Amino acid sequence: MQQYPPIPAIDDEAVPEFAGHLWLLEAVEGSLLRFRIGESGAIRFGGEQRVYRDDDAIPRQCRRAVRHVRERLDRAALRDAVDDVSSVTFVGWATHRERIDYDWDRLPPFLGADVSAGDADTFRPPAAAEAIFDRLGLDPANAVERELHSRDFDPERYRFPESAWYDGAAAGVVIRDKRGGRALLRNPEISGESENPIDAEGGDSLAAAVATDRRFERVATRLEECGQAPTVDELRERVLEDVYREEHGRLFGGGRAIDESAFRTAVARQAQRFLRG
Structure with missing residues (x-):
């Protein structure tokens, strides 16, 4: 399964110089989740750093997303689209609560963000990735801006949009260009730990x-x-x-x-x- 390069914060030294037109995806709280389909049809999952050896190794907060992918993924559509399904790596977010109480009946357990075929460190452009997830029966991450020219994007003056998944502002946006550049702009208004921790013993x-x-x-x-x-x-x-x-x-x-x-x-x-x- 192909590794996924870390997404740097917008003020990090590793941020690329964006060029051309940008896509801005709503950043939803959760964990990065990768998966690849074997020739047998079984799906292998991984996180940001490692591939999970079995279901017991999958973090508890990601297990609902894993079940969702297994139940929703259209394997036949994927086999029709590519000759070698095992060469394709899919990347997205297993959505779960850290601070924000999303509308869980509406927010999908998994949101797709990136698709890569082959072993090269290259991923499909944002529009292509969105279309692929749609075709395979999985929800892509919500695009809050499409084809925004890079010269018109100023992270210091950016006004965060309303989230598509609850009544409040987005937790941040992931900035993408068509050359594979990525960066995360977090919403500074959303910080700290989850409110109302569950205080129950036993x-x-x-x-x-x-x-x-x-x-x-x-x-x-x-x-x-x-x-x-x-x-x-x-x-x-x-x-x-x-x-x-x-x-x-x-x-x-x-x-x-x-x-x-x-x-x-x-x-x-x-x-x-x-x-x-």
Whole structure:
């Protein structure tokens, strides 16, 4: 799987000299997620620095995005488009909460940003990458500006747009040019740790706080829409994925830790109660 070059902050020495027309993508809170499809059709995932050896190595806050990619990716469309599917690396963000409480029903678990074919350190232009993700059934990152001439972009005077995914300003923008140049301009108004950290001791109290009936109902509906009957195991795993995605900053911000084994057991008990009605 091809490595992805780090995206420097706009004031970093590593920022390229942008030229031509720029695309500005909304930066959504989350983790960088790469994936590549093997000849067998299995998808291998990786983060910013490493490839995950198995599902247990995938960070908890990214597991909802991994499931989303596996369920939504149109493998047939990809095989029709390229001769060697294993030569293509896809890059995007596994979206999860750190400080911002997004509209989780609207924000996709994965947003695509870049596509590379072959071993060269080159990625497709922004418009091409957007079209590829659309064709393969995955949502591309939201473009807040397209074809903005580089001479008209001043990061010091830039006014951040409203986010497409909640009622508030974007966390930042990723600046892209067609030669592969990238930089991140963060919104200085959004900083610090997540507000309202979850203060619950023990698995049962934590499960009562975050494994709510609404979350179980959402998961049960998704399963039924796919023709699957909700079971305790499926409800537990999927609710945990949603919780770790939607509450990550409130659970683990500032170095906080929880007893994940006790929490998992408590969520299973909640799932049993939910199924009993």
